[in-house]
Amino acid sequence: MIPIDGLTITRSATLLDALAQMNKGAKGVLLLVDATGRFERTITDGDLRRLLLAGHPLSETISSLQAISSSVVSPDADVAAVLRLLDEKKIDQVPAVDGAGFPVGLWLRREVPSPVLLSTPHLSEFEQEFVAQAFATNWIAPLGPNVDAFERELAALVGVKHAAAVSSGTAAIHLGLRLLGVGPGDVVFCSSFTFAASANPILYQGAEPVFIDSEPESWNMSPAALRRAFRDAEREGRLPRAVIVVSLYGQSADLDEIKAICEHYGTPILEDAAESLGATYKGRQSGTLGTLGVYSFNGNKIITTSGGGMLVSDDANLIEQARFLATQARDPAPHYQHSVMGYNYRMSNILAGVGRGQLRVLPERVDARRAVYERYAEALSDMDGVRFMPEPSWSRSTRWLTVCTVDPSAIGMTRAQLVERLSAERIEARAAWKPMHLQPLFADCRYYAHEPAKSVCDALFENGLCLPSGSNMTYMQQERVIEAFRALTATSRPARLAG
Ligand SMILES: Cc1ncc(COP(=O)(O)O)c(C=O)c1O
Secondary structure, three states, X not given: OEOOOOOEEOOOOEHHHHHHHHHHXXXXXXXXXXXXXXXXXXXXXXXXXXXXXXXXXXXXXXXXXOOOOOOOEOOOOOHHHHHHHHHXXXXXXXXXXXXXXXXXXXXXXXXXXXXXXXXXOOOOOOHHHHHHHXXXXXXXXXXXXXXXXXXXXXXXXXXXXXXXXXXOHHHHHHHHHHHOOOOOOOEEEEEOOOOHHHOXXXXXXXXXXXXXXXXOOOOOEOHHHHHHHHHHHHHHOOOOOEEEEEOHHHOOOOHHHHHHHHHHHOOXXXXXXXXXXXXXXXXXXXXXXXXXXXXXXXXXXXXXXXXXXXXXXXXXHHHHHHHHHHEOOEOOOOOOOEOOOOOEOEOOHHHHHHHHHHHOOHHHHHHHHHHHHHHHHHHXXXXXXXXXXXXXXXXXXXXXXXXXXXXXXXXXXXHHHHHHHXXXXXXXXXXXXXXXXXXXXXXXXXXXXXXXXXXXXXXXXXXXXXXXXXXXXXXXXXXXXXXXXXXXXXXXXXXXXXX
């Protein structure tokens, strides 16, 4: 909203005065007020032009302007409500008018702030050349030189021997479970605090998920809960076929401890590093610490191919099998022959070209996301009840998303209310993942909390907030998020905390 100084005018002004004032204000609009200063209607340059065309001389007052009822908004209308009204009425400006009828500001469509989104694709100068090569050579297929090179280049970057590029992270998890022999009736342990894509492939395989809580240090899988789940499973004679360890929001889980437990029981780990490409755990790359690792290149990820995924492993046989299953499991025969069920999961050569370009800027993207986090942390950490996702000494997080928890009693509103209010300011913040054991889909599944009577991820969901974190966010956009966060929570803070 802009100030209205120099934009109000009364009917006693001449047409010439009005034109001169319109010209000086340079907003293309004036606010007509009565003698007491109360708002009457807006005047556009078109209104003044029509008076002139109708033969009114420049020296005449504008009293002949028709009395019309212009749209107005209240002074506390939020950006989203203002935009809705502008769209609905097909207008480009609307004054804010207080309860007594006085104008207090003016909204101009061209000055409405653009939305600040959670995490948008950030392309570099390199993608187009690889994509152009694919077009020039007619490699418009789910195989080709970009696919092979993307696999090699990603494997080299994360320090793993083999990689298979597929159509999504979910497809990579599904293939991974199949390769680990997960089938109907099997049990698979899986982090509860994650996106549904981590767990759905367990159901694709007809297996049963058992969910494991997070630990407060990293917000990822709790070794304590995992240990209890294994003990029970051993006692019941139903050890899991695999453990899906998810590394969330750009941070690795505590893999050494988790690996030691899994190795004790001889259970392989599938590391879901969809959100943590570029992160390290004790200097090793996230996604390379289990038997299999999975990355996602979905549009919101740290690097993207628009949609895509990668399955990685040091085991050549597993990755060869993954490629086989991902291309409809065609037997090596001179005709179409299939002995096992396969999938159409390979990545297209065009998208792999996008991936190759993106891979070149991964380190820069990590630095940029970390810088966004550091800015938020510096500007907001002093606030009561605001805590950022911790980064243990063994972790270097990419801060794919900056996530914090907010204490409703300190900030005066729930996390859900804060998301709504930020959204009204055109700032896209989101709730942290709703844990899988709280999802209706998995209501019948077993769950192991960090401590028997203390679920960590329930609280993370209740109070967890993801802030806009894109590597392409401008300084001003970050500033807007910080200002809105502080302003919204400060005004609604309970009186005893306000000062
Ligand atoms: C933790 C996690 N696992 C798996 C996936 C699935 O990846 P995709 O969207 O590429 O299928 C995602 C993201 O979408 C994710 O955040």
